[in-house]
Ligand SMILES: [Zn+2]
């Protein structure tokens with residue numbers, strides 16, 4: 263059974279069930295989604311409430327059981343305008359999107375007729391397992407200037423097992439929601455004064471900066487040099503790069519001294535200007551420039567979602583300028599880099615996709631072929647399995663995408679490396695070849711984590727805020743048993759800080775149990791407990807987040823151990839646990 267047809271057919275059935283509940287319901291569009299379907303609806307003088315969802319689902323089940331066929335018919339557009347006269351959005355569609363059509367197609371099931379191109383399953387009994395999931399807000403044609411609608415979402419999977427599995431996963435995801443983790447651990451917040459922009463709090467920024475310094479080290483050791491380019495650049499540059507033509511609706515514009523500027527949505531043009539400054543010889547290649555690029559991309563408010571979908575974020579964005587014969591080697595080292603990093607974060611299940619030439623594209627056949635082969639060959643030589651996304655490359659070149667599966671089996675696209683034949687042409691990049699002639703370098707765009715903010719959101723959900731010691735914003739909480747140890751606690755704090763451990767002191771006067779509980783809720787890896795015994799012996803006792811204790815060790819041992827674990831980016835809390 264075709265899953266797409268199944269999901270979309272479910273939307274028709276849901277519309278029928280909604281009409282039974284609200285006979286005057288006005289229907290807009292009802293497409294499939296990646297997990298089911300939705301229908302945009304308006305209830306004149308009312309609204310669908312959460313309490314309606316079970317009723318709608320029940321109605322759908324009855325209709326599905328009836329095994330009613332989907333019957334196609336055709337009408338002239340004029341007839342359809344009369345037929346759907348009381349359905350304002352169908353009329354709008356016929357007068358707008360379908361204005362050029364002579365005839366339109368209709369589908370009927372069990373007395374409910376909808377304007378639709380199809381395709382559908384044969385009858386309502388073939389829809390599989392479904393449920394009515396939730397209601398969200400939307401607008402006619404997705405434009406907030408238009409009339410507001412209600413979007414009723416449904417889930418639909420071929421079998422009940424798959425539906426249940428998905429629901430369990432979503433339930434798990436709700437428990438791990440990074441927006442909740444962020445609030446509980448005081449990492450970040452969002453404010454209506456800046457929708458889609460994250461406000462990092464001190465602990466969140468420590469986390470963010472620690473991730474950046476990790477990426478910096480990784481880049482450094484791979485011969486990448488970091489640059490920083492401006493966030494606001496002249497509109498002329500964006501015309502030249504092609505972003506103005508292809509990406510304008512996601513860009514923010516501004517002006518100064520009557521000249522138009524745009525806030526960068528991508529880092530490539532900035533990097534290219536750095537490359538173009540000065541002459542390059544074949545000896546300089548491959549030249550690997552990277553930037554922690556802060557980009558702004560306008561997104562509709564309806565699609566914003568915590569750190570997952572922001573209007574401004576930071577990319578670990580690298581641009582490699584190389585000779586054509588260096589492409590495969592660069593791809594190869596990048597693949598190693600990506601797998602190395604994902605492993606550190608515990609993402610061991612990686613799916614690799616190679617996207618090939620799309621229908622509309624630029625560049626000569628042989629260039630496409632040789633670079634696509636370079637991508638594939640780099641993967642094959644490493645024994646990395648990949649899937650081909652035929653025709654899904656960018657118009658300017660083929661790419662590799664890296665997807666990881668998290669612990670609740672969700673897929674996330676993280677890294678990419680992309681060959682670009684377009685920018686070097688547009689910006690007339692060159693280098694001096696061995697024979698003294700000027701050649702065009704190949705440009706590779708690559709990112710390992712993509713958006714660092716989004717990655718942190720994904721990772722927060724993966725570990726539910728229990729970051730490994732090297733990444734934890736507060737590595738150690740120092741807890742005095744009574745106020746008598748507060749002076750000793752301050753000494754220890756100074757010693758840990760001097761040793762590079764991110765430590766915090768709790769001299770709140772609360773009972774020890776309460777202090778431990780607070781540190782535990784904050785998922786702090788180490789709780790340093792200082793009682794009379796420790797103060798007298800001038801040592802420390804460490805309680806690990808996992809509940810084990812490492813008693814009466816020296817501060818030096820603790821600092822060295824945490825330092826070693828952090829340097830190796832280990833997610834182990836203590837090398838050898840006391841028995
Ligand atoms: Zn349809």
Ligand SMILES: [Zn+2]
Nearest residue numbers: 529530581707
């Ligand atoms: Zn780029």
